[in-house]
Amino acid sequence: MYIHFMLGQTLAIARNTFREAVRDRVLYNLILFALLLIGSAIFIGELSAGQEAKIVVDLGLSAMLLFGAFIAIFVGVGLVYKEIERRTLYAILSKPIGRGQFLLGKYLGLNLTLLVNVVVMGIGVMLALLYARRTWDPLALKIWPAILLIYCELLIITAVALLFSAFSSPAISALLSFFVFVIGHFSNDLRALGDAASSAPARWLFRALYYLLPNFSNFSAITATAHGMNPDARAVGGALIYGGLYAAVLLSAAALIFRRRNFK
Amino acid sequence: MKTDLLLAVVLIVCLTGAVGVTRGLTQHRRDPANNSGEEQLYLNGRSARRMSLAFNGLAADWYWMRSLQYVGGKVVQYEDEHHGQFDLTSLSTLDLRLLPSLLDVTTTLDPQFIPAYEYGAVILPETNPDAAIALLNKGIAANPSSWRLHQHLGYIYWQRKDYARASEVYEAGAKLPAAPAWVTAMAARMKAEGGSRNAAREMYQHLFESSGDASVKQMVEHQLARLDWLDERDKIKDRLTQYRNQYGRCPATWREVTETLRAVGLEIDRTTGAPLDPSGIPYRLIDGGCDVDLDPSSKVPR
Numbered sequence: 001m002y003i004h005f006m007l008g009q010t011l012a013i014a015r016n017t018f019r020e021a022v023r024d025r026v027l028y029n030l031i032l033f034a035l036l037l038i039g040s041a042i043f044i045g046e047l048s049a050g051q052e053a054k055i056v057v058d059l060g061l062s063a064m065l066l067f068g069a070f071i072a073i074f075v076g077v078g079l080v081y082k083e084i085e086r087r088t089l090y091a092i093l094s095k096p097i098g099r100g101q102f103l104l105g106k107y108l109g110l111n112l113t114l115l116v117n118v119v120v121m122g123i124g125v126m127l128a129l130l131y132a133r134r135t136w137d138p139l140a141l142k143i144w145p146a147i148l149l150i151y152c153e154l155l156i157i158t159a160v161a162l163l164f165s166a167f168s169s170p171a172i173s174a175l176l177s178f179f180v181f182v183i184g185h186f187s188n189d190l191r192a193l194g195d196a197a198s199s200a201p202a203r204w205l206f207r208a209l210y211y212l213l214p215n216f217s218n219f220s221a222i223t224a225t226a227h228g229m230n231p232d233a234r235a236v237g238g239a240l241i242y243g244g245l246y247a248a249v250l251l252s253a254a255a256l257i258f259r260r261r262n263f264k
Numbered sequence: 265m266k267t268d269l270l271l272a273v274v275l276i277v278c279l280t281g282a283v284g285v286t287r288g289l290t291q292h293r294r295d296p297a298n299n300s301g302e303e304q305l306y307l308n309g310r311s312a313r314r315m316s317l318a319f320n321g322l323a324a325d326w327y328w329m330r331s332l333q334y335v336g337g338k339v340v341q342y343e344d345e346h347h348g349q350f351d352l353t354s355l356s357t358l359d360l361r362l363l364p365s366l367l368d369v370t371t372t373l374d375p376q377f378i379p380a381y382e383y384g385a386v387i388l389p390e391t392n393p394d395a396a397i398a399l400l401n402k403g404i405a406a407n408p409s410s411w412r413l414h415q416h417l418g419y420i421y422w423q424r425k426d427y428a429r430a431s432e433v434y435e436a437g438a439k440l441p442a443a444p445a446w447v448t449a450m451a452a453r454m455k456a457e458g459g460s461r462n463a464a465r466e467m468y469q470h471l472f473e474s475s476g477d478a479s480v481k482q483m484v485e486h487q488l489a490r491l492d493w494l495d496e497r498d499k500i501k502d503r504l505t506q507y508r509n510q511y512g513r514c515p516a517t518w519r520e521v522t523e524t525l526r527a528v529g530l531e532i533d534r535t536t537g538a539p540l541d542p543s544g545i546p547y548r549l550i551d552g553g554c555d556v557d558l559d560p561s562s563k564v565p566r
Contacts, residue, residue, distance in 0.1 A: 047329050050476060051379055058321040065318060185317035216318065223321030227376045 009097055010105040017109020021075060026113060029067050030120050036063060037128040044132070052132040053139055057226040060125030061146055065222070067121070068114055068154040069181055075113070076161025077173035079106040084263065100255035107162055107251060114154050122147045139228055145236055146225040152243035153219040157181055159250035160214070166258040184216035218242055305365050309372025316373060324374030331366040331380070335387060355390035364388060364395035371399065375406035378413070379477075385416035386480050389423055396420050411443035412474060418450065422467060427458025446470060465491050486565050489542040493564045499528050500539060500547065500556045514553035518546075 021027075037060055044055045080103070083089035092102060126140045160180045164173035183190075187210055194206030218239040221231045231239075307315070316323040338358045339350045367384045371377055381403035388396035400417040407413060414437025421430035434451035437443055450470070453463050465488065472484040503524050508514050515521050522537040530539040538546035543563035550557045558564055 047332070048325070049332050049379070049383075051325070051328065054321075054377075055325045058325050062319045062322040182317065186314070189314060220318045222318060223324070223374050224376065226321050229376070 006101060010101050010108065013092075013097075013102060013105025014108035014112060017079065017106050018112045021110065021113040024075070026071055026075060027117065029071065030117060030124075033063060033067055033121050033124060037124050040128070053129060053137060054226045056129050056132050057125065057139060057143060058222060060121070060128060061143065061150065061222040061225065064118060064121045064125070064147065065150050065153065068117060068150065069157050071117060072110070072114060072154050072157040073161050073174050073177045073181070075110055076158045077165045077170045077177065079110060079162060080165045080258070081170050081173075089263065099259045103162060103166070103255050103258055104251065107158060110158050111155055114158065115151065118147060118151045118154070139225075142228055142230055143225055145230050146221040149219040149221050149231070149236065149239055152240055153216055155247050156184075156214050156216075156243055156250070159247045159254070163250045163254040163257070166254040167261065180214065181216075184214040185220075187213065187215040187217050214246055215242070305362070305369060307369065308365075309369040312369050313373050320373045324370050324377055324380075327366055327370040327373065328377065328380055331363060331370060331383070334362060334366060335360060355387060358391065360387065360391045364392055364399070367399055368402075371402060371406070375403075378403070378407065378410060381407075381413055382416060382475070382477070382480075385413075385420065386477070386483065389420045393420060393424060409440055409442065411437040411440040411447060413437075414440070414443075415447065415450075415470070415474065418454070419467060419471060422454065422458060422463075425459065427454050430458060431455040461491055461494060486563075489564045490566070492542040493558065496530060496539065496541070496547075497556055499530065500525060503528065504554060504556065508554065514551075515549070516553055518549065 037056070040056065040059050044052055044059075048055050080089075083092065089102075093099065122144065125143055129137055129140050129143075157177065157180075161173060161177040164176045168176070190206050190210040190213070194203050194210060197203040197206060218235075221235075224231065312323060312327075313320050335358075338360060342350050342354075342358060363384075367380055367388075370380045374380075381400060384396055384399040388399065397417065397420055400413055400420065403413045404410070404417065414433050418430045418433040418437065421427075421433060431451050431454035434447055434454055438448040438451055446466075450466065453466065457463050468484045468487050468491070472481055472488070475481055475484070503521055504514060506524070507521055518525075518533075518536055518538040522532055525539050526532050532538070533540055533546045536546055538548070541547055541558055541562050541564050545559045545562040545564075547556050548559050549555070558566065
């Protein structure tokens with residue numbers, strides 16, 4: 001009964017966060033995305049020497065990741081800050097709602113916004129692909145496992161943004177989150193540096209960074225998908241488990257910090 | 265209101281001025297194509313891959329389109345300078361020094377980008393065969409199951425008259441699961457009669473069938489027409505020799521040998537009686553009627 005009550009409260013915060021994102025016109029990004037894709041699908045056929053399908057998928061999924069990361073970072077870092085600035089946080093926390101619960105609700109709300117974005121963008125990529133090919137192309141269905149992995153990566157980025165925003169200003173949080181996004185894509189280089197390092201401390205440092213920082217190469221399936229090659233079920237399953245675990249780590253850390261934060 | 269108008273005027277005047285200055289500077293540069301087009305790439309493939317984060321496929325597409333535009337720009341430049349139509353058999357006349365680097369970056373960013381290897385296999389052998397071989401070996405290493413890359417590499421070795429290597433490459437390609445049966449036959453043919461016209465014809469026909477690129481098909485059609493012309497030249501020379509042996513002189517006009525040429529299956533021009541080359545242009549008699557050559561207006565490459 002109590003758990004049901006707690007869940008209801010968390011989902012109410014999530015719903016409000018989603019409504020707020022819609023009111024902030026975050027979803028306008030979809031119009032820009034659709035225009036970008038339709039425009040590119042029309043012109044790319046002329047420039048690509050028969051590679052329209054590959055380029056539409058590369059462009060579509062890359063734009064999905066980039067736009068999604070921007071939304072996750074810029075909306076994510078403002079989730080807590082806005083509530084503090086508008087002093088609505090005091091009203092919320094005066095009710096029987098835990099701080100961790102509040103963070104989780106905010107996180108789920110933004111994830112719902114991102115889910116709508118990703119699904120609509122995915123349909124946009126499908127339509128652009130079908131327009132470019134002028135006929136049915138199996139690639140239109142093969143893009144979805146890659147989209148699932150992109151969404152999973154965005155869930156981690158949102159959690160990173162939320163973690164930084166739990167103790168820092170929005171500008172710093174956005175900058176740090178962006179750094180994590182970049183470093184997360186250099187994870188293979190970190191491992192290579194660790195292997196190549198001559199001194200033991202350096203080797204340990206790079207290996208520690210490799211395992212501790214988010215490894216976004218687990219979610220990189222865009223290029224292979226553009227060639228019609230789907231990641232195997234084990235790789236997708238592993239990436240989803242990794243994403244869930246890593247997001248849980250980040251949210252726990254954010255909750256730990258947020259619980260100790262003094263708002264006076 | 266006045267301020268708004270003033271600002272709008274300033275905006276338009278300054279923008280017009282900026283456009284004018286840019287145009288002036290562009291025209292002032294002596295050869296803008298050579299100044300900007302031939303600059304070495306800032307990034308090598310490995311650095312570009314590292315810097316592209318998760319967007320390596322998109323970056324590969326960009327370099328791919330840049331490669332196409334680079335070659336396209338050279339073709340347009342050639343046509344402007346020579347006032348004529350360009351075809352892929354004249355590739356050696358183009359200075360494509362940047363193309364190997366562009367294709368290398370493209371395929372490092374996306375090692376499964378088969379069309380980029382195939383494009384290099386068609387364009388590079390004429391200008392830089394070593395780069396073409398290096399590109400295809402890289403492609404085979406990254407895509408070991410692609411028999412078509414073996415076909416292209418075998419074609420390059422065949423063009424270099426290295427029939428033993430061509431045969432080896434075809435043999436390796438023939439072992440791949442999806443390879444069609446003719447790849448095995450080509451391996452044997454390269455070993456037995458690599459330099460023959462029949463081997464060349466078969467090579468081009470398979471290249472024509474397996475390629476989806478219109479420009480490659482056009483190039484292959486030209487090469488097949490060239491082989492047809494070489495076959496026809498042999499037939500015509502044979503008949504001209506027979507005529508000379510019979511009459512003690514070479515024919516003064518085509519009319520004197522029209523019937524014998526028609527009998528060996530050559531197509532004849534109705535007005536002049538001359539045999540027609542594969543592009544439909546009448547051949548011309550040379551060396552006092554003892555030899556045959558293509559007309560200068562013929563579209564068949566020599």
